[in-house]
Ligand code: SF4
């Protein structure tokens with residue numbers, strides 16, 4: 001598709017993203033596997049850009065993974081969501097930003113269902129009062145944390161130390177963007193740029209100097225599939241879907257992948273290791289993988305954070321080739337150290353994936 | 355229209371997810387599950403819209419309703435604004451309600467999902483809790499996770515998280531009174547009852563097979579027949 005055509009589609013999906021004053025809600029998967037990403041987002045927004053992003057320890061999971069694994073009724077998850085919204089209002093906020101894509105999709109679906117079925121909304125408000133003694137409220141603006149970074153992308157670029165450019169050739173890095181399915185596939189109008197050509201990550205990459213590459217399976221799911229990953233005997237579903245994406249993107253020789261979903265970077269990273277180990281196949285050059293990043297990690301790199309403060313040592317596909325391409329300095333000796341230089345050992349380096 | 359169909363139509367996901375299906379097959383063409391599993395969302399939507407209870411009962415007992423990954427890729431593309439993924443969720447819901455989920459190998463896996471995920475939700479306030487994500491059960495998480503999991507406190511401290519700590523932050527300890535609120539939500543919205551139903555059905559099956567709970571879980575977690583896959 002020609003670029004102008006995409007711009008026209010993007011212009012039809014403009015989403016209002018308030019600049020400031022948010023109630024922040026974390027993601028179970030992001031916290032478990034990329035805790036530094038959430039810290040980086042808060043640090044950039046609060047301390048570098050001076051925004052008010054409030055967090056309370058009293059919020060919980062939205063229940064999304066339990067719900068999408070079909071273990072709890074819709075009414076349960078809606079009441080948990082109502083509790084989260086009520087905490088927002090109780091703390092004096094009306095803008096809600098969540099770190100999780102599964103949550104974001106569920107919030108959109110829930111708000112839409114409440115709008116269509118007011119009696120159900122009343123029932124949930126009643127459930128909320130009975131169980132938690134909290135007043136029902138709804139956010140005025142609901143955004144995903146990647147919407148926020150999209151909003152701040154030019155400020156981040158202006159304060160940035162590095163660009164997504166190959167320091168040796170001066171060429172923009174070739175970037176694959178992967179959007180979590182529940183970001184906009186259900187409600188295209190709720191995502192920046194819609195569902196077919198989401199602009200949320202494209203906008204960041206372009207603002208930070210990189211070049212987005214298109215490939216046939218760009219919109220294909222990473223393969224999480226909830227029960228399809230969580231149960232070991234179903235897990236080939238997850239692997240097969242990631243495999244399909246990599247086979248499709250490899251000929252376009254991406255330098256890196258950027259994602260906006262908590263789970264996708266985990267799958268796209270770890271299944272590369274499994275494919276390398278089981279098939280001997282790698283998708284980067286010279287036996288290397290394609291490094292995968294969260295958007296908070298990429299924002300952090302652009303702003304000059306130390307890669308090990310961003311948690312890049314917890315990725316399975318080594319990130320150093322990408323850091324070298326951009327010219328970001330790092331100390332290999334510090335990669336696996338704990339706090340204050342504590343020696344906590346090192347992972348075994350698999351020979352199948354450099 | 356039969357009783358099962360009426361029951362299905364009470365589900366908001368079906369109210370939202372089923373308009374007249376024109377059998378175009380677009381959902382199947384885009385579906386990641388259809389690519390690898392013997393799965394055809396077009397056919398399922400058509401079976402549901404038949405309104406025929408015997409057909410719906412066949413679905414509730416089937417393996418096929420458990421193949422969907424709930425990615426919702428089908429929703430974007432359907433020309434009639436159907437949501438095969440939401441219809442699947444309603445079918446799974448009714449399959450559990452009626453106990454028919456125990457008739458399929460994939461349906462019986464509900465035992466582990468219900469137990470593990472909700473243990474995390476009710477005891478920690480998270481669907482995923484890293485201490486309960488052992489490398490042994492997840493070798494695909496790679497040697498880096500083997501190392502990280504063995505040094506979870508140190509790695510989380512290094513990354514500025516607040517693992518099991520007081521106050522806000524990543525993987526903080528969620529206060530007991532908030533976990534109690536989650537439990538009350540489960541009690542009044544039918545989740546507690548549903549979890550108990552799944553548990554009892556599973557324990558009964560384990561007893562029939564002469565297995566302990568742990569052996570039954572291992573069987574569900576690791577055993578799978580190839581009949582599910584397209585190329586087999
Ligand atoms: S895409 Fe929609 S209309 Fe076409 S077969 Fe699927 S559900 Fe029916």
Ligand code: SF4
Nearest residue numbers: 385422423426428439
């Ligand atoms: S939600 Fe289910 S039916 Fe729809 S595309 Fe995803 S896997 Fe296929």
